[in-house]
Amino acid sequence: MTNFEHDGYTIINDVLTGGQLAEIHDEAAKICREVGYENVTDVLCLHFPHKISDLLLKTAQLPKITETLTDVIGPNVKMMQSMLFIKAAGKPGQAWHQDETHIPTRDRSLTAVWLALDDATTENGCLWVIPGSHRTGYLYPDREQEDPGFDCTKEAHGFTDDQAVPVELKAGDALVFDGHLLHRSLPNTSNGTRRAYVTHYMNAGSLLPWFPPADNESMGTTDHRDIVMVAGVDPYAFKGITDVMRPHIRPAGDGGCVR
16 A cells, blocks of 8 residues: 555545445436536536535545545545546546646645546556655646647646556545645546546645635635535634535537637
């Protein structure tokens, strides 16, 4: 097993049973139909599905997940985002990036849980990581890229990736990784679909300067409060909880980009 502090990631085995996986597969198809996509292969990513699915909300808080999160983050943990990725055959991956670039926490506590809903392999586009790339706390600059093998996510640059390793997972396993860890995925070159449910968490005791952007504040609100508490207590409960982020589809299209 990898050491989270040293490597920046760890794997949790058997988070979901076969029955739970089947339920989530059905739920994903149902959600896509409800938002106007009869064919799930037309969808690259559904953002914030936990807001319209009790099943996915509960999945983000399963005991095996929360136990690991409290180990690596601390006793008080909040969630701010979920994404359901549906990478059909031939669809692109995402270029090298660090999640903390896009979800800036104040205390470097951002942690992702990448839950495999199908076997994730090098053939169908599993994640690749650069072990230890989180340790400096440096956020590499990013830039626009037009590589057809990737969706429209900007790419981080200024490093070498010769130490990159693929993280293959069985369906039901989860990869938990630090928000500063460099990671990417490659295109799905198999004949099947690779699905994953990805959720992001952080220390509930830290403010979250995130969406929606406030006037004259490039980093967004001082403290984004559209969150879900998944463990412990919320030191900022007196501020209340908001409901501003809306579930939406990123179509597969030509690389999943809407330019």
